[in-house]
Structure formats: structure tokens, C-alpha cells
Amino acid sequence: MQLDREKVISALGGTNAVQGMDSEAKAEALEGYLSGQLDNSFFVRFGAPSKPLTVNDLEAQIDQRPIRRGIGTLFASGGTNPFGNRLADEPVNVSRLAPMPGNANLLDFFRLRFAPATHVLQSADTALAAGFPEEIVLACLLHDVAQTLMKADHGWWGAQLFEPYVSEQVTFAIRYHQALRFYPDPSVGYEYPNLYNLIFGTDYTPPPYIEAAYKYCRDHKWYMAARLVTVNDLYSFDPKHVVDAAKFMDIIGRHFKQPKEGLGNDNSGTAHMWRTIANPDAPL
Ligand SMILES: [Fe+2]
Numbered sequence: 619m620q621l622d623r624e625k626v627i628s629a630l631g632g633t634n635a636v637q638g639m640d641s642e643a644k645a646e647a648l649e650g651y652l653s654g655q656l657d658n659s660f661f662v663r664f665g666a667p668s669k670p671l672t673v674n675d676l677e678a679q680i681d682q683r684p685i686r687r688g689i690g691t692l693f694a695s696g697g698t699n700p701f702g703n704r705l706a707d708e709p710v711n712v713s714r715l716a717p718m719p720g721n722a723n724l725l726d727f728f729r730l731r732f733a734p735a736t737h738v739l740q741s742a743d744t745a746l747a748a749g750f751p752e753e754i755v756l757a758c759l760l761h762d763v764a765q766t767l768m769k770a771d772h773g774w775w776g777a778q779l780f781e782p783y784v785s786e787q788v789t790f791a792i793r794y795h796q797a798l799r800f801y802p803d804p805s806v807g808y809e810y811p812n813l814y815n816l817i818f819g820t821d822y823t824p825p826p827y828i829e830a831a832y833k834y835c836r837d838h839k840w841y842m843a844a845r846l847v848t849v850n851d852l853y854s855f856d857p858k859h860v861v862d863a864a865k866f867m868d869i870i871g872r873h874f875k876q877p878k879e880g881l882g883n884d885n886s887g888t889a890h891m892w893r894t895i896a897n898p899d900a901p902l
């Protein structure tokens with residue numbers, strides 16, 4: 619990363635402020651500045667606005683774009699982008715999807731529909747490295763993959779999608795991570811993500827159902843399961859941290875009830891959701 623000395627000094631509060639810092643404070647301030655720069659370049663890659671917008675500014679953009687921001691990532695070119703804009707280097711048209719095997723398992727979905735799934739793989743790997751229980755690692759691995767189907771309210775969509783196949787605790791963690799993301803918990807070092815000022819608007823306050831979900835979750839015996847998903851929810855990708863979904867094969871084997879007919883063919887209450895992910899090109 620190229621550093622402009624003048625810019626760095628001014629970002630740290632000006633010459634006087636920097637001169638007044640001891641070397642430890644300088645190092646800390648510089649580290650904060652550098653991680654902010656990294657985050658910014660990451661956000662810009664995803665089409666973030668050059669300055670944070672308000673809720674009203676963002677709402678004014680709704681009829682200025684061809685796709686809705688809540689769209690599932692499989693359904694439009696640009697659908698993976700939280701800002702709802704197709705980027706200049708993304709193709710105009712959607713890609714042709716590889717066919718799914720007849721009795722597809724969870725890893726087949728990771729390989730053929732959720733890929734690259736970098737975010738959830740890195741989240742799960744971070745949880746694994748930190749020594750969290752296997753069900754927490756699994757919740758981290760699964761927490762956002764329903765965004766392939768629907769980004770809006772993805773915690774609820776994800777919990778529903780996985781409910782027939784995982785424990786109630788894992789379902790709970792997936793559902794409530796969506797609400798907890800907006801509420802800091804200093805006891806585990808979780809802060810409101812900077813990225814959300816860009817995605818939701820600087821003056822955003824969560825709607826009443828999210829606040830109610832947060833309050834319910836906060837007093838629940840499984841609060842920490844959902845909270846640990848947010849703790850391991852990474853808001854910037856490390857391109858060098860490459861993780862193969864197969865790394866979690868044993869954890870999946872122990873905690874995910876794979877139907878022998880294949881996901882989508884087992885007549886579970888959510889089989890249709892798996893079929894939609896398998897074949898998002900079905901016209902009706
Ligand atoms: Fe999420």
C-alpha cells in the first residue's frame with residue numbers, strides 16, 4: 619500500500635496531534651488508519667458509495683437500479699453486491715450454472731451453488747481456529763448461504779432452509795445473527811460494523827421486528843451461539859485466507875442430517891428451497 623505522509627498525518631489529527639503522541643499511540647493510530655484504508659478499498663470494490671449516505675439517500679436510489687438490493691445472489695449479475703449495483707467488470711448476463719448431481723449433498727451445494735462462499739468459509743475457519751464448539755463452526759459456515767436465494771431477511775431464510783437438518787441451537791444462531799449484527803456487545807469485543815453505515819445509511823435504526831428479535835435473543839440461553847456468529851462474521855476478506863469447504867466435512871458429517879435422497883428430493887418442509895437454489899432458471 620502506498621502511503622502519502624501528509625494524508626496520513628492529517629487523518630491522524632494533524633501535525634500537532636501526531637507530535638503529542640508517544641510511539642505506542644502513534645503505532646496504534648497508524649494501525650487504525652491502515653485498517654480503515656484496507657476496509658475502504660474492499661468496500662469500493664463492491665461498489666460502495668464514495669461517501670456514506672443517509673437512509674433517505676439510499677431509498678431515493680430504489681427506482682434508479684435494475685435489481686432490488688434484497689435479491690438472491692444467484693438471480694442477477696451484480697446480485698452478490700450489497701450495494702445493488704452491477705460493477706463495470708461484471709458480465710451483463712447471468713452465468714450458465716453447472717448441473718447438480720441427483721442426490722446432492724451439502725458440499726455439492728457449496729461447490730456448485732454457494733461458491734466461492736469465501737465469507738462463510740473464512741468465518742467458519744476463524745471460529746475453528748479459535749477453538750469454538752463444532753456447532754458454532756457449523757453455524758458460521760451456514761449463516762449467510764441463504765443469500766443465494768434471498769438477501770433480505772437472510773437470517774430467517776437461512777434458519778428455515780436448514781431447520782430440518784441441523785440442531786435447534788444451530789438454527790437459532792443462524793436466525794438471530796441477523797438481528798444481533800446491529801447491536802454491539804463489548805463483553806466479546808463486537809462493535810457495530812463500519813460497513814453498515816455504507817449499506818444501511820449513517821442514520822439507520824433497525825426496524826421494530828429486528829429490535830424485538832435482539833431483545834428476545836439477548837435473554838435466551840443460546841444467545842452466545844448467535845453472538846459468536848457475529849463475532850466470527852468478517853467484514854473484510856483476506857484474499858490469502860483460502861479455505862476449502864471439504865475442511866468441514868467431518869463437522870458436517872457429525873451435525874448435518876444429510877438426506878439420503880439428496881437435498882431437494884426428501885420431501886422436507888424446505889425441499890422446495892433447495893430445488894430453487896439448484897435450479898434458479900426454472901421459469902415458474
Ligand atoms: Fe449475515
Ligand SMILES: [Fe+2]
Nearest residue numbers: 761762851852
Ligand atoms: Fe456474514
